[in-house]
Amino acid sequence: MPETGPPPIPRATYRPQFHAGFGFRDAAALAPYLARLGVSHVYASPYLKARPGSSHGYDIVDHGVLNPELGSEAEFRAMSAVFKENGLGQVLDFVPNHMGVGGADNPWWLDVLEWGPDSDYAGWFDIDWDPDRRYLYNKLLVPFLGDQYGAVLEAGQLELRFEPEMGGFAVWAYGTHKLPICPLHYERVLGDAHPELEQLGDAFSGLPNWRPRVAARARDLQAELAALTRERADVREAVDAAVRRLNGQPGKFETWRALDALIQDQHWRAAHFRVAADDINYRRFFNINELAGLRMELPELFDHAHRFVFSLLEDGTLEGLRIDHIDGLLDPKGYLERLREAAPRPFYLVVEKILSRHEFLRDDWPVEGTTGYEFANLVLGLLVDPAGEEGFTRTYAEFIRGGEPFAETVRDCKLRIMLNEMASELNVLARDAARVARQNPRTADFTRNILQRALKEIVTCFPVYRTYVDGTVSPTEADRRDIDWAIAQARRNETDLDPSVFDFLHRLLTTDMVAEPRSGFSRHSVVRFAMRVQQYSGPVMAKGLEDTAFYRYNRFVALNEVGGHPDHFGVPLPAFHKANAQRAARWPHAMLGTSTHDTKRGEDTRARLAVLSEMPEEWAQQVQTWSRILRARRGDVEGTAPPDRNDEYLFYQLLLGAWPAELTGTGMPEPEALRGFAERMEGAMVKSMREAKRHTTWAAPNTAYEEGMLSFVREALAPSRSGTFLDAFLPFQERVARLGFRNSLVQTALKLTLPGMPDIYQGTELWDLSLVDPDNRRPVDYDLRRRVLEEVSAALARDRAETTATMLEEWHDGRLKLALTATLLAHRREHPTLYAESTYEPVAVSGPKADHLCTFTRRHGEDALLVVAARFPARLEANSGWSNTTLAWPQGAAGVTHWRDLLSGRVVESRGEVAGVGALVGEQPVAVLAPDSRGRA
Structure with missing residues (x-):
């Protein structure tokens, strides 16, 4: 009988990417460092057998064995033993939806x-x-x-x-x-x-x-x-x-x-x-021919695919699973329930699920939560100044000389995917819908062509990745809302179709047509069709939105993140607090991530770009100046030669966001110092152009256009040829970077203190100024990180206040981010119940700069934490100081007379009912305060 009881909950995880260049022996060597950093679990990328040369492990060819490119069974067991010796458990990224095919390995x-x-x-693949x-x-x-x-x-x-x-x-x-x-x-x-x-x-x-x-x-x-x-x-x-x-x-x-x-x-x-x-x-994973979908709803396939992983859970090697692409499965809820029932013991379980703006994770899914895409966008949204939206929108439209609303871009991109890369799947769905229609004389005249046109429009209008109708119960209120919305929008868009076809498809997608006996329709056919449409709408949304529209709509690319909403400029503070309170109440152990192997920009790239939202007018002036300089040098004063204005606008944002910290504020860089960065920028621009599918694509690269863009990049980043451009660019870049690192520290502190379980993606304990993959999967210099952690720990032990002040001044090397990370992870280790079970309550702030602050408390019994985070650093720099801005001392922390900032060690005495913000944060962008042992009433 499987063991019962609560699952083990990680305190914090660290995500390494396994591949041939980083195997089991490399991970084992990392264990002492990770233990000292303060995480409790290694959150491993897939390490089951994948296609040879796989750089990510998601193209699994055998669920029953380890990937030999990562090392032997003995090396895996040795790694697991070293993890345990260092107090580290394991959470594995598991891939149930698809397998790698092609080649000669599956x-x-x-x-x-x-x-x-x-x-x-033959029945195990969806053929x-x-x-x-x-x-x-x-x-x-x-x-x-x-x-x-x-x-x-x-x-x-x-x-x-x-x-x-x-x-x-x-x-x-x-x-x-x-x-x-x-x-x-x-x-x-x-x-x-x-x-x-x-x-x-x-x-x-x-x-x-x-x-x-x-x-x-x-x-x-x-x-x-x-x-x-x-x-x-x-x-x-x-x-x-x-x-x-x-x-x-x-x-x-x-x-x-x-x-x-x-x-x-x-x-x-x-x-x-x-x-x-x-x-x-x-069925494929999205439109990737080399990844074939599995029918994981089949019990014998489920048992076969999970046998090895269950053995790792049983012997304690694994304590958790992250389920990749849960929306690809025919019946996600059924899969998760079977996973819980069949597993030999309780385990931590999170799912990779992208939630739309109005969508919530299903309450009846037996999971701890999602992997945190919505959290990454929530925190970024807090740092984006909504007052800058109008200026940004105007600047973008003027620069690219046109543009369309984001919703129209998404619609066009989803249609393109269905008319091209995923047309065959739509054809099959239309065929199956016509077969259902012919089961009843009342609907027999709906032709395949009519049904295909209507289906295409409905899927285009879907406001979520998918619904979860499964035929076992009536559709939920959320599913009905989303289906109703999609069909209502489709009716308005496809006025040439008879409205009755939408009535038919509405009853088909909700399975209402077989809710009563003797409907004349096959219940099996109807439910199967509704579930297959759900498997189709998710990939269409992913490919149309994330992998096309996000590369076309470049108004403010910090917002163009997986799970993000580029048309929503910032998150109001009340909405931020509400989201965290809801997570504390319903999903207190959900994973909190700010960077993953899939994020489009590194977490510190986004945090730096967020500064631009505070200075839309200055940003507009800068990009116009840069463009004039570079276009004039190319003899293109009118700005009509490649690259187009939209790709050029993207380039400036990426250049500003990813510019290396070590090259910031150092004057004109040497050509050799810029060479590696220029190659990274070229790779990111090629991927962005091909994903946008306007001038070039992966299937049919337009080398002439691509070369036009790449030569533009090279000229901009060649000091000998574009000194004028860099002279104009570097001062602004230095200012934005200097302010942006403050956003980064706020983002880091919030991830480590808000309700949930924080994850650190490989290497991001120092600055993560990466671009889209594969740039964000570059090798990590762990020797550097070990050395920095040792040095920082020793310096903090000698004098926390002086060390923090020095690191704040010398922010370029990222030591302050690592110090903050290690400090807060140590506090999580010392106060596990506070973070795992405490309440979340916003703290009232008043005064002229109240909107610059995000403050909250975490409390459990007599234990407490007070977090004071400053946002909008550019506005604060223009009007420095916290005069007359105060916050109310937490009422539930009765008896606490002194609070200590965990990073700097500064102690503040709580007198009266309010405190001046300046006394709490000092020069730091964020203060995390805990009751100090020196005094209680």
Whole structure:
């Protein structure tokens, strides 16, 4: 029987990214540092077996073994032992929605390619074996070719090979993708030129007589063939000759006819990668052909995929799981309930879930919370000055000479995704909707075309990633609200369609049409359709919003973050407090993240850019000046040559946000010092342009346009060629960076003190001025961090006040951020109940600068914490001091007469009912105060 009881709750986690360059031995060496930093758990990226060369681990090919590129089983066990010796548990990022396919590494996928719908694993992948595209009946589309099938075949890049170890035959595309030949067709390969091979070929052709042991009998025959070729040179030569007869000569298409005929009879159809948009017949992770969706709702698949991870939970190696892409599953709630029931012991469980602005995590999901995208945007929103929105909007429109509302950008991008990369999935949904319609005479005349147009518009208008209708109960109020909204908007947009089609789809998506018996509709078909639409709307939102619209709408890119809302400029203080109080009440152990492997900008890049919201007029002047300088140098005074004005505007924001701290305030940098940063900027701009899909794309790069942008970047960052630009840029950059680091410290303190469980992404204990991945997955200099932690800890132990003041002045090296992180993690370790179970209460502030402060208390029994965080540093710099601005002492902390700032050690005596803010924060942007042991009433 599984153990019962509350799950272990991490105090704080640290996220390292495992890959071939950072394996189990590297992580083990990190354990003493992480323990000293103060986290309780290592939050590991996926380390189950992935495709060779994977840089992230999300393309798992075997859930049952460790990734050999990360190290051996012994090294993994040694790492886990070292973690435990240092008081560190583990939380694993687990991927249930999809697997890596293609290549030659996924045994399930290869078996499906070999046997088609008769494979034992055919039902485990989400494959449509009976599509409208009849040429794919009982076939699996394999869209991995870089050119038309015929061209690849003629070029000799589809080659039949014999595999002597297994005794099998497969076609290899580019020598990389293995496409097995079905053993039923081996006779056509082996031929009759050799008597033993003729006999074996005959045995392979007789495999159907061995049902239901066809596959097992085939393995026996393959083993016999392998043994023969090992033992007898004449047999091996005969096999090689048979293979040569089928392979042609590169450049001579007629010589490939025999292999083509054999390929046509297989259970796979090799095709150009672009064919996937129209004809894909397996569910993918978003639109990535190499990641195939799994039907994790199947009990036998669930048991198989989780067996190894459950063993790690059972022996205590793991204490928690982070579930990747929960919205990709057919039934997220059902999956999570089964996960809890089947696990051998209680464990910490969070889900990667992106919440829309009005959306809340489902109360009936048995989880501790989300991985914190909404928190990252909440904290950033607190630092953004809403007073700057009008100026920013005007500057953006004037600079790019046009523009459209963000909602229109999102709509256009979602439509583009459905008309291009994900058109095939929409076709299938329309087909299935038409099949349901034909089940009842009242709806039989709804054609597939009409239903497809209506569905496309509904999905475009969905205000959330997905709903969670599952047919077990009536749709929730939240699901009905979102479906009602989407259909109401779709009706207004698609006025050429008869309104009745939207009535039909409304009843279909809510499953209302089968709420009563004898509806005339198949309940199974209706519920299945509604759930499949939910699996489709999420990827469309992700690809349309995050991966397209976020790269087109560049008004203020600090807001263009995963889970963010670029059209909402800042978070009002009451809304910030309300969100934290709700988390404390419902999800007190949710993960709080400010950087992840998926964030578009580093946490300190965003915090620095937030300063711009306070100076919209100055920002407008700066970008116009920079543009004139750089455009004039290129002879483009009118600003019409590449890059376009929108990409240029993005470049200035990224340049300002990511400019290295060590190059700030040092004058004109040397060319060598800028070279690495320039390469990072070029990579980020290429990705941004291709994701925007306006001038260039991943599938069809426009090298001329891209080179125009890259040469623009190079000229801007070459001191010998653009000294005038850098002379204009650097003073403003220095000011913004100097103010931005104060935002960074506030952001760090809030993550470590607000209700929830904080996570630190690898390396971000020092400044994280990264750009979009892969820039945010660069190697981390842990030797530097170990050294800085040792030095800072020793200095603080000698004199906290002086050390803090020095670090505040010398902010460039990031020591103050690491010191703040370690200090607050130490306090969390010493007061676990305060952070895990305490209340959250805003503290009233009054005076002329009340809106500059975010103050709150955490209390549990007699233990308490008071946090005073200053925001809007540019406005504070222009009007310094906290004169006449006060806050009310926490009423529930009766008896506390002295409070100590944890970082600086400064002690404040609580006299009367209010305190002057200046006495609490001093020169620091944030103060975290705890009752001081020297005095209680």
